Amino acid sequence: MHIFHMNGCGNRFVVFDGRERPWRKTAEEIRQIAHPNGKQAFDQIIGMESTPNGDVFMRIWNADGSEVSACGNATRCVGWLVQRETGQDEILIETEAGLLKARAAGDDMITVDMGEPRLEWEEIPLAEKMDTRFVDIKIGPMDNPVLSRPSCVNMGNPHAVFFVDDVNAYDIPAVGPLAEWHPLFPEGVNVGFAQVIDRQTIRLRVWERGAGLTLACGTGACAAAVAAARLGRTERKVKMILDGGELHIEWRESDNHVLMTGPVELEGELQIAR
Numbered sequence: 001m002h003i004f005h006m007n008g009c010g011n012r013f014v015v016f017d018g019r020e021r022p023w024r025k026t027a028e029e030i031r032q033i034a035h036p037n038g039k040q041a042f043d044q045i046i047g048m049e050s051t052p053n054g055d056v057f058m059r060i061w062n063a064d065g066s067e068v069s070a071c072g073n074a075t076r077c078v079g080w081l082v083q084r085e086t087g088q089d090e091i092l093i094e095t096e097a098g099l100l101k102a103r104a105a106g107d108d109m110i111t112v113d114m115g116e117p118r119l120e121w122e123e124i125p126l127a128e129k130m131d132t133r134f135v136d137i138k139i140g141p142m143d144n145p146v147l148s149r150p151s152c153v154n155m156g157n158p159h160a161v162f163f164v165d166d167v168n169a170y171d172i173p174a175v176g177p178l179a180e181w182h183p184l185f186p187e188g189v190n191v192g193f194a195q196v197i198d199r200q201t202i203r204l205r206v207w208e209r210g211a212g213l214t215l216a217c218g219t220g221a222c223a224a225a226v227a228a229a230r231l232g233r234t235e236r237k238v239k240m241i242l243d244g245g246e247l248h249i250e251w252r253e254s255d256n257h258v259l260m261t262g263p264v265e266l267e268g269e270l271q272i273a274r
Helices: 027-034 072-086 172-182 219-231
Strands: 001-009 013-017 044-049 056-062 090-095 098-106 109-113 149-156 158-163 190-198 199-208 212-214 239-243 245-251 258-263 267-270
Touching: 001 072, 013 072, 027 056, 044 072, 056 072, 072 090, 072 098, 072 109, 072 219, 072 258, 149 219, 158 219, 158 239, 172 190, 172 199, 172 212, 172 245, 190 219, 199 219, 219 239, 219 258
Parallel strands: 013 044, 056 090, 158 190, 199 239
Antiparallel strands: 001 013, 001 267, 044 056, 090 098, 098 109, 109 258, 149 158, 190 199, 199 212, 239 245, 245 258
16 A cells, blocks of 8 residues: 655645555544644645545544544645556546546646535535635624634535634634534534635635634635635635635635645655555
């Protein structure tokens, strides 16, 4: 079995190639892989599997052992691996959230078509009906909340995007969990802190559901771009500045699809006998 240590814009993964034999682990085993020596080394654990529906199936676990449906940066990493192996211009990746297309964008950059954003309250999902552009929740004291009225978007997984004046003004490890498991989000939520720099640029930090504060979140970047454009804060094509680097997001008008372009880095690989 091949094992790859990769990152996408700083988002850290270990990828297990289980296409010859499906690679499955318990939640506790996933937690142990993500936390060698008791410290978190990887944000997500990825399993590659065979599928009749595309070039590869991608299974995703968060560092806490929970299985999730989507991870944009991991999709770019897996797309890069399969492209390196096959030489194909376009790779079709199946996930629990659907089929995604990845293509080379030059200089170890990969573009993934993340599909259409889901914007209805039941698609996020929320516990009750409300306008997803301005969700009526408050984080912190009711008379002086730390955060309030996020925009919500589902990009294969749920996101709540709080627009703030300065992302560095927040103690995200303290505040993020309060929103992550707010009762309004029955499946939990990824929590984005978005600072609009100008109409083409957003500074973003994300507290990821089940992984904590990461250097980058691909689906979070897509969600923030969609939320900002819906509110008229930015254009539909923006640069996202994350702790780990930059992603370029376009919410295409022609077909409503979101395109994400960013770097991929292979940090190491090894092969082990099974």
